Amino acid sequence: MERPELPLAQLHAFVVLAEELHFGHAAARLGIAQPPLSQQIRRLEDKVGHALFTREPGRVALTAAGRELLPAARRALTDLADGLAAARAVGSGRAGRLRIGFAASLALTVLPGLLRAFRERLPDVRLDIREMTTAPQIAALRDKTIDVGLLREPPAGDTAGDTAYGPELCFRTVLTEPFVAVLPSAHPLAAPRTVRLARLADEPFVLLPRTAGPRLHDQIIGLCEAAGFTPRIAQRAVEWQTVCALVETGLGVSLAPASIRRIRLKGVAFRTVEPNARTRVAVGWRKDDRSPLVAQLLATVSGDPGSAR
Amino acid sequence: MERPELPLAQLHAFVVLAEELHFGHAAARLGIAQPPLSQQIRRLEDKVGHALFTREPGRVALTAAGRELLPAARRALTDLADGLAAARAVGSGRAGRLRIGFAASLALTVLPGLLRAFRERLPDVRLDIREMTTAPQIAALRDKTIDVGLLREPPAGDTAGDTAYGPELCFRTVLTEPFVAVLPSAHPLAAPRTVRLARLADEPFVLLPRTAGPRLHDQIIGLCEAAGFTPRIAQRAVEWQTVCALVETGLGVSLAPASIRRIRLKGVAFRTVEPNARTRVAVGWRKDDRSPLVAQLLATVSGDPGSAR
DNA sequence: TGGGCTGATATCTCTAGGCGTATGGAGCGC
DNA sequence: GCGCTCCATACGCCTAGAGATATCAGCCCA
Structure with a gap:
């Protein structure tokens, strides 16, 4: 790609003049006087090396060379305008x-x-x-x-x-949300609205693997230990959805962020735990x-x- | 189409830098010193309104906005270069x-x-x-x-x-070429190499219509008149090919530019005429x-x- | 023959931008 | 810590080009 030394303004003037085929009108559309437009076109023609318009008294027309240049000029200008707009949109975060x-x-x-x-x-x-x-x-x-x-x-x-x-x-x-106990519906502890955490001491637990989220895992273990026991983990599952399903089959209970209440499984009950604690x-x-x-x-x-x- | 106020040189610099991802190398490829290149890019970024490159120490990389602009810039530059080349080719008559x-x-x-x-x-x-x-x-x-x-x-x-x-x-x-008489091969006048024009006085003529080429037509008639007769036109045909075919069938004779000798029909003879005259x-x-x-x-x-x- | 229209020319001004050299400052490796 | 690489900044110079106004020249039409 060589050094493309020609001002875009000239190309713009060229395209507009090619559309108007009238120096006065084109100049008006460009918002400049007529003589500067004549100059622009002249300079462009000098660079191209050939006339782009024929100026017969009465009518201005494109030459063969001009007809050749026009579509390329148009493409270049629109490509550029579009590219700039896109770059600005992306840059400003609108796209x-x-x-x-x-x-x-x-x-x-x-x-x-x-x-x-x-x-x-x-x-x-x-x-x-x-x-x-x-x-x-x-x-x-x-x-x-x-x-x-x-x-x-x-x-x-x-x-x-x-x-x-x-x-x-x-x-x-x-946001922060409380923990809930996840129990099989038939489980005795599921009867009351609230479950004291210590009551889960002897239940087998179903939890996510620690590697999935060490901090949350540690927090859950910590809650249990604060309640006086170390949970016995019977099963791991990588998704809360699965955890609930396993609880439903009676494999164990769990402790989870409250938002998993949205997982509706008929055999599973969610109960507020005491003492309450929140996860972020x-x-x-x-x-x-x-x-x-x-x-x-x-x-x-x-x-x-x-x-x- | 709006007023596209940005120098192409900046776009060129942008494209080259996007390829090199190194200010020093890109500047060298552009044939300028490094500080000017930094300025070009800076000005372009000012116009776009957003950074186009990230300059982390050690490596230069395109931003999202830069990636958006790059293909458009490339297209615009190549379109323009191609269009200019085509216009020059057409303008100079090479295409x-x-x-x-x-x-x-x-x-x-x-x-x-x-x-x-x-x-x-x-x-x-x-x-x-x-x-x-x-x-x-x-x-x-x-x-x-x-x-x-x-x-x-x-x-x-x-x-x-x-x-x-x-x-x-x-x-x-x-070029100029002599006239030849077009005769059926069997015609008595076809026997000698040369025919005196006056000998054709009583023959019927086959010619192109005058409207096809008035000056040639008038010239043929004039030759006959100079030889002392006005040709009687038996038949018109718009192509010499047809004229020859008609002569072959015996419908008449004709007077034609010598180049129709190239039309080879076995029943037709071409003979030099006297006095000789040439057509242009x-x-x-x-x-x-x-x-x-x-x-x-x-x-x-x-x-x-x-x-x- | 004299306006009116159209485009070209001449002249002047102003400024953006391109380039160079010199310098600064941040990482990085030894 | 020293030097190296790499990019940015600061200044100064210079030219191209864009713009305006004034004027001229050709053509058309009345």
């Missing part, structure tokens, strides 16, 4: 792509509302969402596989990571991520009315 | 289209050589050739249906026309036609070795 990881349990609670609100604010942004548990989200944020994560119990005081493990990550709490849901992102889309998503999460324009 | 009218009798003589020579000189020029007699060629030249005509006996002293009838036309003689073949074009292709064709006709480059 583009945002990859979001989310914990499966949120698919039924915060996620739908968030997606709806974001889409309303920025309809031209494509949202790629993928379900993943907490730990993989941290990894995915670090290696830039996702841009935003919606996860439970983020690591270390709302900020984590050092450069050795990748970019520094930030977290902000979106947070958004996480790369601290050095300058993408306006991330900012927009954070604003949406915060309930900011936003400025889509 | 384009030339419409040529020619008298049918020339299809066997000057035309093939001319086309071959022209095509060799300018292989990218498309030649649209169409057979037509003299008078229609004049009309077609005037209304710009053809650009060049190859015809017999052009009107009035190598130049003709006034503005009332359209553009002024020019003619240049390509000319190229015609619009005097105000500035097309370089016309000039090139004229040069080819004149046997000019030409300068295709």
Whole structure:
């Protein structure tokens, strides 16, 4: 590709004149006087090396060379205008792509509302969402596989990571929710509205593997220990959906964030636990991520009315 | 289409930098120092309104906005370069289209050589050739249906026309050729090599209609009258091919330019006439036609070795 | 023959932008 | 800590080009 030394203004003038075929009118449309237009065309013709218009008294017409140049000039100008507009849209966060990881349990609670609100604010942004548990989200944020994560119990005081493990990550709490006990409907403890945690001491537990979300896992174990027992884990499952199904078959009980109440299985009961404790849901992102889309998503999460324009 | 105020040089710099992802190397490829390149990119980013590259120490990378702009910029630049090249080619006469009218009798003589020579000189020029007699060629030249005509006996002293009838036309003689008598082989006058024109006085004649080419027609009639008789016209035909066929059937004799000797019909003989007279073949074009292709064709006709480059 | 229209030319001004050299400052490796 | 690489910044110079106004030249029409 060689050095393309010709001002775009000349091309624009050329295209307009080719449409008007009248110097006065074309100049008016360009918002300039007629002599400058004559100059523009002249300069362009000098660069091309050949006349682009014939100026017979009375009528202006394209030459063969002009006819050849016209479509290319038009294409170049529209390509450029479109490209600029697209780049501006992406740059300002009005368009583009945002990859979001989310914990499966949120698919039924915060996620739908968030997606709806974001889409309303920025309809031209494509949202790629993928379900993943907490730990993989941290990894995915670090290696830039996702841009935003919606996860439970983020690591270390709302900020984590050092450069050795990748970019520094930030977290902000979106909501907190209480824990509930997950019991088979037929279980005696399912009868009252509330279950004291200590009563679950001898029950077998069904939980997510610790690797899926160490902090949440540790918090659950910690709650049990605070209640005076160490839970005996009978079975692991990677999704809350599965956990509930296993509870239904009588394999054990579980302790889970309240939002899994949305999982409706007829053989399973959810009961408030005593003493009550809450788990946090947070958004996480790369601290050095300058993408306006991330900012927009954070604003949406915060309930900011936003400025889509 | 809005006013596209951004210098192309910046776009070029952008594309090159996007390929190199290294300011120093890109600047070298552009043949400038590194600071100017930084400025170019900066100005472009200012106009776009957003960063196009991330400059982390060690590596330069495109931003999302930059990725959006890149293909459009590339397209615009190549479109423009191609369009300019095409316009220059057409403008300089290295490419384009030339419409040529020619008298049918020339299809066997000057035309093939001319086309071959022209095509060799300018292989990218498309030649649209169409057979037509003299008078229609004049009309077609005037209304710009053809650009060049190859015809017999052009009107009035190598130049003709006034503005009332359209553009002024020019003619240049390509070659002159003698007349021949067209006789049935069995005809007594076909026996000797040469025929005295006066001997044809009592023969019926087969000729083209006068409207096809008034000057040639008048010239033929004039020759006969100079030989002391007015030819009796038994039949008209619009093509020499047909004239020969009619002569073969014994419908009459004819007087024709020598080049129709190429029409080989076993029952027809061509004989040199006495006194000898010659007819002219000319190229015609619009005097105000500035097309370089016309000039090139004229040069080819004149046997000019030409300068295709 | 004299306006009216159309486009070209001449002249002047102003400024954006392109380039160079010199310099600054942040990582990175030894 | 030193030097190296790499990019940004600061300044100064210079030209191209865009714009305006004034004027001229050809053509058409009345």
